[in-house]
Amino acid sequence: MLLAVAACWLAAAVASGAQPPAPLVPLGPTTDPATGLADSAALRATVYGTPPQDIAPMPARVPLQQIDIALPWARPVPEVFWFDRRLRVWLSAQDEPAPLAIVISGAGSDGNTSKLSLLRGALYGAGYHVLTMPSPTYPGFIVSASSTGVAGDLLQDSRDLYSAMQQIIAHLPHRVQITDVDILGYSLGAANAAVVKSIDATEGRLHIHRAVMINPPVSLFSSMGRLDKLFAISIGSSDAGIERLYQMLYARLANVYRTSEQIAIGDSDVLAAATMVLKTDSEYSAAIALNFRIALMNVFFAGDLYAGTGAVVDPKRPPRVGDSLEAITRALRTKPFSEYFTRVFAPYYLARKPHSTPESLLADNRLEIIGDALRSNPDYYAQTNSDDLILDQPELTWLEQTLGKRLAVYDHGGHLGNLGDKHQIADMLDMLAGRWTGSP
């Protein structure tokens, strides 16, 4: 089973942004080897997120509408995805004319995550209409809005996002009066946001003004490669490693509750507790790697199903709505991103892009494809952390050289570990308003 991945609690907690105040087990010197990919502070910030006391001021109330829309170009929906027929996005509209901020979620996430909730609150409080959208790697988007079904191509995914945005904006209630359009995104959504703005610069259908990237990858595939490595180092590449992690977590969680007066466990408590029992860098790394692996499983499955590549799904006998997916999840959970690339992504795109090679496909997924626009257009901004674990030093240097003063680099925060923080939000709003003058 999927989250059979042992620590599904823990991955769910990381994904949901559960924010326990501190590790439950006393932190001593770590005995596990460091992963070498990020330091302890970065790993912990990535897992725990911004402490609630450091969150930027938020408005008292934010109205919210859920919009479900069927897109005219949607591909036939495989039976097992029956619930993902329509694209779901969320809108918070001001009562008076206002600029629209479109926010794109991170890899594998939907358009209503806790991170998006923070951004929505801050943007609505600053006077924006806010439209939050899922990542093009979220299964609901792949099924309802992707023109290929094979997610991960930066340009194609962003084109699909751009088309979906046009449809959504055309169907917004008439009382929503838009004076300007800006775009933001975090993690993979940051790269998508920038590419969408560059597409709009050519096509001019939405007139997107400014783009702010929050913790963007420079190369999707090298970032995923780093996370694959994190998984291999902290968990291992076989089922045995996953089983070990699960058993360790189970015993620690059970021991917490065995010595507690509380016996009935609330839904959110168990998620918070799961992150609180982590002790070593290796365990923090495992939590982060697992979170990405789970997102990848959905992308891998959907891609294989749509492309008919037969990596985990028999194209002649695709699973039906009531079928058990246990065998497929067991197969998927040990598969790294590199295998998605070689068995699904590359075969699909090599057949459709004349003269392409695996190397050219990798190159096409770097932010460099819009490098000229990023260098010369003053309306692109970015925020990142010097210890963001999805970037290596050359990639950070590339961002600094490309964006210059339009890049804010914070000392600490890991990957998205300071999203919602007072400084991050204040700088983001300054960037969107064109008030940003330089480093924090």
Place this chain on the structure above:
Amino acid sequence: MRALLLAGLVAVALCGCSSQSLSIRRLPDETPAADNAAAIKHAAELAAAAKQAVERQATEDASGAVTPLTAADAPSMYTYDPWERLNRSFYRFNARFDDAVFLPVADAYNRLPWPIRTGVQNFFLNLAEPKSVVNYVLQLRLRSGMRSAGRFVINSTLGIGGLFDVATRFKLTSDPTGFSATLARWDMHPGPFLVIPLLGPSTLRDGVGLLTDYGVSYEINVADLYRGNQAWALGVLDPINLRANNDFRYYSSGSPFEYETIRFLYVHRELIEDDALHAKAPRKARDPGTPAGR
């Protein structure tokens, strides 16, 4: 008439509303400032609880009263689900019903002023106290039973029929229990995973517990609420109140593996609760090859 209404609701659920090309649903407002203030408070409470748990664990370890579990004591990470096909169809039905009927009603209910909603929630919590008393007695947890009985008396009188939770001000906090917990106390396994139509993920033990709890409440029949038309009103309002206070959304993960995820979370959480319940009992060896819950 009632049967027709029920059939109509089921038909709507089966069709779902996802055939429309566009739907815009107004949700309850988000309250980020209040949520963050609550998160700060909750973080402080969790920190205090964490500190206490670590201290208690050290004391218990030293006294030997509670033997800590090791990784070898963990159950299999696979879950016992012999009725998977049926469960999956109930899960799908519940998702459709939720989307077409339950959530729109719960969203509308959530727009009522909070004092009304709090009053309704207090009322149902109070109504559940008698079956908690019975189960605490069966679990031989008489102090908890007394607390539950005290809550019921105070809230039913000073709290005007349970609309106000006055007992909490007397430091008698709510801690409901049921027959499933009683069966767990008697060392019964959760059993197979079970998805109950309209109610959602469960286990066989929880399902039996739920039915028995209803039977107990029906027999006690507080203020004759479990008979006649008022029973119907209760049967409609109680699930709406429950749904409105539960953030779970079917398929919000967008994942085709959501069923597996929920099954894993539900059953393994219950197993952790069982392990907590029997903390002072001798540990039983678990066969790692046996699916969890079996």
